Amino acid sequence: MPDDNRLEEKFLSQEAEKRISEKLDEAEKIEIDVQTDLLKIVQGQADGVSVAGIGLVIKEDIRIQEIKLQTDSIAINPFSALFGQIELNEAVNAIARIVLTEVDMNRTLASDYVSSQMQNFDFDVDGEIVSFKPQKIQVFLPGEGKIECRGRLLLKEKGNTRPLAYTALLRPRTNSQPAMLESFNCTEGDGVSIELVTALMQKVKELMNLPSLKWEDMAFKIKDIKVEKGSLTLLVETQVKQIPSSITELSL
Known part of the structure; x- marks a missing residue:
C-alpha cells in the first residue's frame, strides 16, 4: 500500500x-501498527x-x-479512534509471544506489588484443610526445559503454623509433554508428611494444567512454553x- 494511503494507520499507530x-x-x-484506513475507521472496523x-x-x-x-x-x-485511542466495541482474539528472563522474573517475584498479592492456598489432606502462604519465591532456569523454584512459606496444619523452606524442580506443560514435578525437597523446617507432599503435588499439577488464566481485561490460554x-x-x-492502554493497568 502506498505511503500516502497509510496516513490513517500511521496516525493511529x-x-x-x-x-x-x-x-x-x-x-x-x-511499536504499534494499526491496520485500517479512514473508511474502515468511520465504519468502526480495523483489520487488526x-x-x-x-x-x-x-x-x-x-x-x-x-x-x-x-x-x-x-x-x-x-x-x-479518530483521536488516536483504540477502544474495542467487542472482545477480540489475539496471539502473543512473550519472552521473560530469569533476572526479570525474580525481580518481579521480589517486588512489593507481588508480595502484596500473595495469598493463602488451601488444599485437602485426608479430609483436613491445610493452608500455606508463600513468603519468598525465586526461579532459576537451568535449561533442558526445566524450572527450579526455591522458596519459603508459612504452613498451617492441625492448628499450628510453622515456616518451611523448599526447592522444587519441574517441567511445564508443552505441546509434546504434560506438566511434570520432578522433585520436591524441604531444605529448612521439620519436613512434611507423605500425605501432604502428595496433596501438594496434586495442587501444583492442577495449577500447571489450568486451561486458561485471566487478567482484568484479558483471558489467555498458554499454548506452548519453551524453557531455555x-x-x-x-x-x-x-x-x-x-x-492497548489497559494492558499496562492489569493486576496479576
Missing part, C-alpha cells in the same frame, strides 16, 4: 505508541493491531523482555476486551 509509552515506567522499544515491545516495565518492577502480539479483525469505537537457560518463552492465545 503513533498515537497508540504515545499513549502506551506514557503509561509504562520504561520501554526500550515499543500488532504490538511489538522490548524491555517493557510496568508497576516499577514488572519487566517483560519481549512481546509480540497480533490481533485478528476488530470492531472499534470510530470516534475515539536464562529465559522462558510463552506462546499465548488471548481474548482481549480493551487494548
Whole structure:
C-alpha cells in the first residue's frame, strides 16, 4: 500500500505508541501498527493491531523482555479512534509471544506489588484443610526445559503454623509433554508428611494444567512454553476486551 494511503494507520499507530509509552515506567522499544484506513475507521472496523515491545516495565518492577502480539479483525469505537485511542466495541482474539528472563522474573517475584498479592492456598489432606502462604519465591532456569523454584512459606496444619523452606524442580506443560514435578525437597523446617507432599503435588499439577488464566481485561490460554537457560518463552492465545492502554493497568 502506498505511503500516502497509510496516513490513517500511521496516525493511529503513533498515537497508540504515545499513549502506551506514557503509561509504562520504561520501554526500550515499543511499536504499534494499526491496520485500517479512514473508511474502515468511520465504519468502526480495523483489520487488526500488532504490538511489538522490548524491555517493557510496568508497576516499577514488572519487566517483560519481549512481546509480540497480533490481533485478528476488530470492531472499534470510530470516534475515539479518530483521536488516536483504540477502544474495542467487542472482545477480540489475539496471539502473543512473550519472552521473560530469569533476572526479570525474580525481580518481579521480589517486588512489593507481588508480595502484596500473595495469598493463602488451601488444599485437602485426608479430609483436613491445610493452608500455606508463600513468603519468598525465586526461579532459576537451568535449561533442558526445566524450572527450579526455591522458596519459603508459612504452613498451617492441625492448628499450628510453622515456616518451611523448599526447592522444587519441574517441567511445564508443552505441546509434546504434560506438566511434570520432578522433585520436591524441604531444605529448612521439620519436613512434611507423605500425605501432604502428595496433596501438594496434586495442587501444583492442577495449577500447571489450568486451561486458561485471566487478567482484568484479558483471558489467555498458554499454548506452548519453551524453557531455555536464562529465559522462558510463552506462546499465548488471548481474548482481549480493551487494548492497548489497559494492558499496562492489569493486576496479576
